[in-house]
Amino acid sequence: MKVLYNRSLFCTVKKLHTGDILAETSLVGTDCEAVAGIRADLKTYHVKWAGWEIFRSPGGALDGRGEVDGIVGKEAYFNIGGELRKELGDVFGGVPGELLSECVRGLIQAETFIQVERGYPTPQSYDAYWKEFYKDSCRYYSNLDRISEEWHDYVGDAARRGNLYNKNKCCTVYLRSDGGYTSAGTFMDSFHEMGVVLHLSPDGIAIDCAGNFLRAPDRVCFENAEHLPRLMGKKVPGLSKKDIAATAGGPQGCVHLVDILYDLAGSAAVVFSGV
Structure with a gap:
C-alpha cells in the first residue's frame, strides 16, 4: 500500500497558576498545520481569550491568524457551539472552528479533574449530574442499569495539578x-x-x-x-x-x-x- 494522506490532531488542557484554564489544539497534516486555543476562568469557564493561527495550507490560501472576541465572556461548554458557528462559520476552510470546538470538548472532558472548582462537592455529585444531563445520549448513559463501574471509580483518585487532559x-x-x-x-x-x-x-x-x-x-x-x-x-x-x-x-x-x-x-x- 502507498500512503496518500496523514492527519494528526492533539488537544491538551492545563490549569494555570493565574486561576485560569487553557485548552490548546494543534493540527498537523499533509495539507495543513494549525493551532487554536481558549483561555477561560477555571471556575466559571467564561472565555477570556480565544484565537487561532494557520501556518501551512495548500498554496498558502488559508494561512492567517485571528482572535475570536465574540465568544469572550461566554461559557466554554456545551452551549457555545452556536456562538462559534456564528463567529467563524466556514472561514479559512473551517479549520479555526474545528480546532476551537476541539478545545471546548477538551475543557468539558477536563472538568472531571476540577470538580470542586466547578461546583461539585464530591465525585458522586458530579456523577449524578452527568447521569441526568447525558441520559440516553450514548451507550454508557443509555445503559446505566448495566454498567459495572461508576465514572469516578474508573477515573480513580489520582489528582492532576497542572495537565488535566490530553487527546x-x-x-x-x-x-x-x-x-x-x-x-x-x-x-x-x-x-x-x-x-x-x-x-x-x-x-x-x-x-x-x-x-x-x-x-x-x-x-x-x-x-x-x-x-x-x-x-x-x-x-x-x-x-x-x-x-x-x-x-x-x-x-x-x-x-x-x-x-x-x-x-x-x-x-x-x-x-x-x-x-
Missing part, C-alpha cells in the same frame, strides 16, 4: 494495490482508546469496516464496535457527522467513535478531491 486523533489514507483505498484511524484520550479501519472501493464505497476499543469507562462501551459494519455500502468521503452518528448507533453509540469516523470520512474526502 490525540490520527488518520491515514492508503492507496491499495487493487485501486481501492484504506482509511485507518486511532482515537486516544485520557479516558478512551480505539482504532478503526475502513476499506473503500475505488469510488469511495465502504466495503469493510472494523475496529475495537482498548480503553473505555465500562464494558458496555466496548459493544460499540458492533455498529461499524453498518457503514458498509455507504459512500464514505464527505459523510456528514449526523449521518455517521445515526449509522453508528445514535443514543446506543459513542460520540468518540463518531468523532474518529468523521475524521476518517473527511480525510478520504481530501484524497478524493485531489488536494
Whole structure:
C-alpha cells in the first residue's frame, strides 16, 4: 500500500497558576498545520481569550491568524457551539472552528479533574449530574442499569495539578494495490482508546469496516464496535457527522467513535478531491 494522506490532531488542557484554564489544539497534516486555543476562568469557564493561527495550507490560501472576541465572556461548554458557528462559520476552510470546538470538548472532558472548582462537592455529585444531563445520549448513559463501574471509580483518585487532559486523533489514507483505498484511524484520550479501519472501493464505497476499543469507562462501551459494519455500502468521503452518528448507533453509540469516523470520512474526502 502507498500512503496518500496523514492527519494528526492533539488537544491538551492545563490549569494555570493565574486561576485560569487553557485548552490548546494543534493540527498537523499533509495539507495543513494549525493551532487554536481558549483561555477561560477555571471556575466559571467564561472565555477570556480565544484565537487561532494557520501556518501551512495548500498554496498558502488559508494561512492567517485571528482572535475570536465574540465568544469572550461566554461559557466554554456545551452551549457555545452556536456562538462559534456564528463567529467563524466556514472561514479559512473551517479549520479555526474545528480546532476551537476541539478545545471546548477538551475543557468539558477536563472538568472531571476540577470538580470542586466547578461546583461539585464530591465525585458522586458530579456523577449524578452527568447521569441526568447525558441520559440516553450514548451507550454508557443509555445503559446505566448495566454498567459495572461508576465514572469516578474508573477515573480513580489520582489528582492532576497542572495537565488535566490530553487527546490525540490520527488518520491515514492508503492507496491499495487493487485501486481501492484504506482509511485507518486511532482515537486516544485520557479516558478512551480505539482504532478503526475502513476499506473503500475505488469510488469511495465502504466495503469493510472494523475496529475495537482498548480503553473505555465500562464494558458496555466496548459493544460499540458492533455498529461499524453498518457503514458498509455507504459512500464514505464527505459523510456528514449526523449521518455517521445515526449509522453508528445514535443514543446506543459513542460520540468518540463518531468523532474518529468523521475524521476518517473527511480525510478520504481530501484524497478524493485531489488536494
